[in-house]
Amino acid sequence: MAATPRACPLTQRELIEGFFMEHRAQIIDIAAYLDRLDRSIDHDAESDFRFLAIRKAMGELGSDEPGRVERILMHLSDPVVELMDTRDRQNALGAFPGLEPQP
Numbered sequence: 001m002a003a004t005p006r007a008c009p010l011t012q013r014e015l016i017e018g019f020f021m022e023h024r025a026q027i028i029d030i031a032a033y034l035d036r037l038d039r040s041i042d043h044d045a046e047s048d049f050r051f052l053a054i055r056k057a058m059g060e061l062g063s064d065e066p067g068r069v070e071r072i073l074m075h076l077s078d079p080v081v082e083l084m085d086t087r088d089r090q091n092a093l094g095a096f097p098g099l100e101p102q103p
Contacts (some may be wrong), residue, residue: 005014010027013054029032034054036037037051049093049096049097049098050093050094050095052095053076053077053094053096054076054095056075057072057075057076060072060075075095076094076095076096077096078093078095078096079096
């Protein structure tokens with residue numbers, strides 16, 4: 001495969017050798033988070049937009065199509081670019097709740 005201007009300068013083997021353990025730990029951490037959600041005493045947030053965004057983002061990880069990062073960021077970002085009249089929260093929610101008010 002020919003290198004492209006946007007190609008990573010490292011080989012796949014170099015990437016695996018250098019970063020496998022770091023990403024292994026991150027995947028295990030995400031799996032533990034999902035397991036805790038499954039074991040929670042009350043499944044009261046399965047329709048929460050953040051929960052749904054995580055599930056959509058996780059689905060992208062298994063894709064073979066280039067552009068996973070962009071698609072995952074879009075699942076976990078607010079796409080609205082219009083300025084709000086007033087600030088509604090002190091910090092970001094980490095995902096987009098949609099245009100409908102959340103409880």
